[in-house]
Amino acid sequence: MNEMAKLSGFEHLEHIDIPLPKEAATELFFQTDEDDERMWMPIGDNVWIRPLLFNVVQGTWCNIVKAKGAGLVGRHRHPAPVLGFTLEGTWGYLEGDWIGRAGSFVYEPAGETHTLVVHPDEGYMKVLFHNMGPILYVDEKGEQTGYEDVFTRIEMYKKHCESNGLGEAFVDNICR
Numbered sequence: 001m002n003e004m005a006k007l008s009g010f011e012h013l014e015h016i017d018i019p020l021p022k023e024a025a026t027e028l029f030f031q032t033d034e035d036d037e038r039m040w041m042p043i044g045d046n047v048w049i050r051p052l053l054f055n056v057v058q059g060t061w062c063n064i065v066k067a068k069g070a071g072l073v074g075r076h077r078h079p080a081p082v083l084g085f086t087l088e089g090t091w092g093y094l095e096g097d098w099i100g101r102a103g104s105f106v107y108e109p110a111g112e113t114h115t116l117v118v119h120p121d122e123g124y125m126k127v128l129f130h131n132m133g134p135i136l137y138v139d140e141k142g143e144q145t146g147y148e149d150v151f152t153r154i155e156m157y158k159k160h161c162e163s164n165g166l167g168e169a170f171v172d173n174i175c176r
């Protein structure tokens with residue numbers, strides 16, 4: 001019996017039993033409040049990410065980014081959109097005209113270039129981002145200086161997890 005079926009108060013409801021198509025990817029579910037610090041990977045000074053899902057078919061990924069104080073993510077361009085939902089703190093883009101606060105949602109369109117910074121109001125931020133494609137790091141003229149995609153992220157996170165004892169399998173487990 002699954003967890004929901006065991007809940008009292010739902011006995012009178014018939015649960016449907018339609019199997020997942022055999023070609024479908026497997027479901028992924030976990031609690032991040034059971035995380036340990038090793039699951040957070042530093043990606044700069046005072047910036048960490050907690051990857052939640054790497055989609056190797058679509059080249060997308062979902063992660064929580066946390067940063068504090070002078071933490072920033074250098075100037076970059078998104079050739080594909082990004083969705084962001086602020087969980088805690090205050091943050092924004094040097095190029096933007098808003099302050100992200102707990103509960104705020106942002107859709108960053110394909111083609112946007114920006115520099116992420118922690119806003120001093122709360123001095124830290126924790127934001128859930130869904131990246132629909134790679135990140136291109138650019139110089140002040142917009143010329144590309146580097147990139148990250150789902151595969152470079154996986155490689156980086158595997159190295160991180162190998163070095164702290166979580167192991168590569170921890171990363172394979174969140175790939176679809």
Ligand code: FE
Binds near residue numbers: 076082
């Ligand atoms: Fe960005």
